[in-house]
Amino acid sequence: MPWYVELLRAVVGTIIIFSGVAIVAAMLGVLLERKISGWIQSRIGPTHVGPRGVLQTVADTIKLLQKEHIVPRNADAVIFASAVVLVPLAALLDYVVLPFGTTRWGPLIFRDLNIGVLYFAATSSLIVLGILMAGWGSNNKYALLGGLRSAAQMVSYEIPIGLVLITIALLAGSLSTVTIVTMQAHLWFIVTQPVAFLIFLAAATAEVNRAPFDLVEAESELVAGYFSEYTGMRFALFQLGEYAEMFAMAALAVTLFLGGWRGPVLPSVVWFLIKLYALVFVFMWVRWTFPRFRIDQLLNFSWKCLIPLALLNLVATAYVVMVVQR
């Protein structure tokens, strides 16, 4: 295939991922969040725009598009502006290796990389850079504190996620996401690896900065954390990045533990979406149920609980795979 066709495919793929994520993850995600939080807190949530408030986030997006970009006078303009690009970009890159379903011509995926899981870990680790840049560039103490907290938190919680990824790769014998799904044809990995699943869910919640681990943007302490100074569409892009990352983490959990697109009767993409939204619902349920941790509790939980547990689980799995099953 000539290179310009490849380039064109990449551009079209990027546009499809961006618009898909913006609609499915960000717009629908924010609406779901508001409806579910309303339901949990015995409220109704948005009702006015569209039937039962369905178009509320569309209206919000249009409003945000019209708002002025405000750059604080003492902000570092270059870093302030480039942080906005980095956060959603890193989140969107995750979607390259996620298999959404299967068709007659093979699995529905942008690129079935043979280092798929490693690629996901690498791209999702870039988000913290954007958060740090936003925190510094704003030249605001709340934003800086949010950025510092996020660095400590995300670096700590990347380790248990990495250990879980290694465990699953060991079990499947491959780093490719498609192979991992194929290996779950008979038994989902959640059955053989329940501990790894729980570690992954807890670490993923922290990695995407959601309550009870949302110290990065704790409203009662830091206004909005690293994006306090952002307005209009820049604010919306941070939201997009955050929701895109949450959906990517849920999609990875579906791929690693819940058999990916596999399921009876219904088409594969529908099964994938059902599992994805079930996990997203769990994330939202947790957010509106648990109170926020303190920063020392948060770091202790990762270093003293999740990492040793994940290491033990890895060693046990390696023993079973390499010694018992041979």
Place this chain on the structure above:
Amino acid sequence: MTGEAIAFYVLAAITLSAGTVVATSPNLMHSAVALIPALLGITGLYVLLNAEFVAGIQVLIYAGGITVLILFVIMLTEGGTGLHIRQRNEQAAVAAAVAAATAAVLVAVASRTPWAHGAGTLPSYTPGAIGQSFLGPNLPLFEGTSVVLLVALVGALLIARKEIRE
């Protein structure tokens, strides 16, 4: 020009221009942030060489790990956003001459060496082979590196503990 060559020159330009900013920017934070495109450009070069595993590790460790560490440390040090550090001193001319001479030698060596082409093709899945080589022929080297890292870790703990006791 093939697509591969265009990709190489674009990636090389990104890496070099970002590297120039890293070396010359008077603002510490800008230098650290410019490391990100420089390291990602090198990642692209690895991908062009079919070394996908190394590319993934490069992003995970260098762009996602080391750069975060550097930014974190800068944030904990003194100095605000408007801080300007002088990047040159009176020896700039001498340094430039030495750098130019080194560059000339390197270019001469690179262009005159008959580069040997290895036989056979690359395996399609390299992580397995890399792991085998780490735990097989290169085991002493691998373990030696981990001992060095452990020493660094223990040393850091020792220094950090002393401060608390005072």
